[in-house]
Amino acid sequence: MLTQDQIKLTEGQIKHFAQKGWVGPLDVFLPSEFEALKQCLETHSSVKEVEGQQMMTFYNNIMNLNTSRDLHLFHKPIANFFKNPKLVSLLNQLGEPNLLLWNTNVFCKMPGEGEIKWHQVYNSYDPSAYDPQKPALLYPKDENFLNLTVWVAIDDATIEKGCLNFANGTHEKKFRRLQVSPEEGMFAGVKNHKMVWQGRRQYSAVFDFNENEWTVEAAPAKAGQVIIFTERVMHCSRGNNSAQRRLGINARYVRPSVQIYPHRMQDDFIDENFHNIKRHFSFLVSGCDDYGINIVREWNDLDDTEVEFHNMANLVRFGHVKLPQGKQQIEIESLYQQAMEGDCQQEEPDPILQPRKYIQWQAWHQLKGTSRPEAMKQYSQLIAELPPIDQQKKLPLDEEIKAWLVAYVAKLLKMESHKVDCTLLFERYALGSADSAILTGELGAWLERDLSPTLLYNYPNIETLAKHLAS
Numbered sequence: 001m002l003t004q005d006q007i008k009l010t011e012g013q014i015k016h017f018a019q020k021g022w023v024g025p026l027d028v029f030l031p032s033e034f035e036a037l038k039q040c041l042e043t044h045s046s047v048k049e050v051e052g053q054q055m056m057t058f059y060n061n062i063m064n065l066n067t068s069r070d071l072h073l074f075h076k077p078i079a080n081f082f083k084n085p086k087l088v089s090l091l092n093q094l095g096e097p098n099l100l101l102w103n104t105n106v107f108c109k110m111p112g113e114g115e116i117k118w119h120q121v122y123n124s125y126d127p128s129a130y131d132p133q134k135p136a137l138l139y140p141k142d143e144n145f146l147n148l149t150v151w152v153a154i155d156d157a158t159i160e161k162g163c164l165n166f167a168n169g170t171h172e173k174k175f176r177r178l179q180v181s182p183e184e185g186m187f188a189g190v191k192n193h194k195m196v197w198q199g200r201r202q203y204s205a206v207f208d209f210n211e212n213e214w215t216v217e218a219a220p221a222k223a224g225q226v227i228i229f230t231e232r233v234m235h236c237s238r239g240n241n242s243a244q245r246r247l248g249i250n251a252r253y254v255r256p257s258v259q260i261y262p263h264r265m266q267d268d269f270i271d272e273n274f275h276n277i278k279r280h281f282s283f284l285v286s287g288c289d290d291y292g293i294n295i296v297r298e299w300n301d302l303d304d305t306e307v308e309f310h311n312m313a314n315l316v317r318f319g320h321v322k323l324p325q326g327k328q329q330i331e332i333e334s335l336y337q338q339a340m341e342g343d344c345q346q347e348e349p350d351p352i353l354q355p356r357k358y359i360q361w362q363a364w365h366q367l368k369g370t371s372r373p374e375a376m377k378q379y380s381q382l383i384a385e386l387p388p389i390d391q392q393k394k395l396p397l398d399e400e401i402k403a404w405l406v407a408y409v410a411k412l413l414k415m416e417s418h419k420v421d422c423t424l425l426f427e428r429y430a431l432g433s434a435d436s437a438i439l440t441g442e443l444g445a446w447l448e449r450d451l452s453p454t455l456l457y458n459y460p461n462i463e464t465l466a467k468h469l470a471s
């Protein structure tokens with residue numbers, strides 16, 4: 001572990017970086033520094049099932065959308081981690097005295113999730129990327145710039161779990177990007193990333209790159225360890241073939257001479273991933289900024305009422321409080337809408353055709369004239385009074401889920417439990433679609449989780465369903 005006065009890369013490490021384009025894994029952080037980061041990501045996320053695949057979802061409270069991107073703009077433990085002087089000192093030693101921290105991204109690979117294909121980062125952000133009018137970065141023409149990425153393993157990233165791989169020396173060369181369909185794109189294998197990155201775009205990209213022509217090196221890392229790489233080096237991560245999650249987060253740093261989201265200067269705040277970057281800002285983490293071409297701040301511009309409101313909304317979003325049913329739930333939802341959007345501008349829904357929507361609309365409409373800060377305060381007060389959900393309550397093991405399913409099927413089919421065959425397909429038990437839907441609903445209620453209606457279709461017997469849910 002490096003201490004404050006031992007923050008020195010060895011000559012070998014500096015050479016490794018110069019020759020291969022990356023260095024690591026490095027032990028930089030104290031366990032307490034890393035725990036703060038990990039805890040923040042665990043608390044402000046939830047796991048959902050989408051199309052039969054578990055997916056970790058995050059929310060950006062500055063951009064107000066579900067995304068794994070730029071969570072450091074709201075969450076201090078994430079920002080502090082990537083501003084940490086020990087880490088920044090390492091980046092300085094690799095050749096950059098002046099650095100802006102402009103972007104972070106969480107990469108989650110749940111068990112069974114696929115690869116992130118080979119890519120270089122620096123031409124993923126310039127005008128040659130997706131929309132020439134909306135480059136994320138505009139590099140100065142006359143500089144041999146060096147942009148840096150720090151990647152941190154939140155869980156152990158082994159080869160089996162899909163750690164990073166680098167093609168050594170590729171940072172000396174620029175590879176061509178090819179336009180492909182979203183299903184073939186570089187992030188297609190990882191659900192949360194595909195959704196964020198792909199957004200509403202019609203196409204994606206891969207690189208014209210043959211790994212057999214290069215020396216490829218896998219870079220496993222233990223939880224808390226750091227890998228630093230230049231944005232020019234080709235890298236990828238293979239699929240997660242283990243039964244455990246592999247979580248990582250990266251941060252990207254540029255020189256202050258690089259313009260970040262230049263299109264915002266024309267009051268265009270929607271970036272090429274359809275994220276609203278109006279409140280985006282960068283941190284000057286070292287040296288000076290002689291250019292003044294970026295929005296650089298010490299911290300975000302939210303006031304205390306807004307911060308409290310967003311924290312309370314996250315408790316709801318990530319299932320940390322037990323929501324009431326009925327009228328009080330609708331009151332909470334309408335206060336949220338008033339706080340986020342102000343007075344209701346929606347058209348009145350048909351009370352017969354859309355009764356629930358109509359009641360919601362009415363409740364929101366009744367708040368007309370309530371200021372957004374006032375709605376935020378009322379919302380925060382209501383959420384603060386809700387009972388917390390015990391986060392320590394672990395998901396039952398597969399044996400427990402299996403026992404529940406056996407008992408359920410036995411009762412439904414009026415047979416003895418020991419005669420229920422856990423490997424037999426549900427359809428062989430003649431469970432109709434209504435029975436399956438009720439089973440899924442009751443199972444979800446028991447597990448206190450939302451389950452996909454296609455669950456029994458994707459995991460067609462007790463054995464596989466129990467294993468899947470327990471993982």
Ligand SMILES: O=C(O)CCC(=O)C(=O)O
Binds near residue numbers: 107149151162236250
């Ligand atoms: O975490 C991963 O699997 C990929 C990370 C990556 O591609 C990046 O940090 O640029």
